[in-house]
Amino acid sequence: MSVAFTKEESAETASETLLPDRPISSHPNLVTAAGLKALEAQLKAAQEAYEISQKIDDVNERRRQGALPLRDARYFAERVRTAQVVPEPTTFDTVCFGSTVTFSRDDGRIQKYRIVGEDEADPKKGMISFVSPIARLLMGKSVGEVIEASGQDIEVVAIS
Incomplete structure (x- = not known):
């Protein structure tokens, strides 16, 4: 086996084994x-x-x-x-971390999401990160309040 082949294989192996941190x-x-x-x-x-x-x-x-x-x-x-x-919310007056919020959009869609941590977020399962744009807009809002997001009015319908 040639020395050049060994070095090339080592470089390839190094690139496969030294992954950058997430x-x-x-x-x-x-x-x-x-x-x-x-x-x-x-x-x-x-x-x-x-x-x-x-x-x-x-x-x-x-x-x-x-x-x-x-x-x-x-x-x-x-x-x-x-x-x-973060402990589970004890009141449902306003949207906070851990809340499940239901809101309606101008186009008639009703959406329901729980506000959770970044690693927990999975929109397909109804969980969004507290740092997501919609969560940031919803935090601190009460039932009946309307916010504007992406050119649409969004009304908080329920908090649980």
Whole structure:
């Protein structure tokens, strides 16, 4: 085997195994109690996947297979470390972190979202991040209040 081939393979392996860290938001890491549990579960899954990868005999394949779970483990460890659990809302007078807000749009659509932490957000499941544009507009509003977003009036219909 030529030395040039070995160096090329090493460079390729290095680029596959030295993944950049996942970006960490500059916003406070607010989470619900369920969000913290989800972060902890994701951390555990990443750690387990990394441990499994370390049992691979071939060193290059071990590095390739371990790169992603190692990066994820670093990310989730930091998110768990910095998590600030926000208690469930006790009143439903105004929209706040943890609230589920129902609102209507000018075009007749009714939408319902729970305002949660960034890592918990999943709009398809009805959960949006507290730093999303619509959540920022809704925070602090009461039932009946109207806000303008993207050229539409949005009315808060219910808070739970």
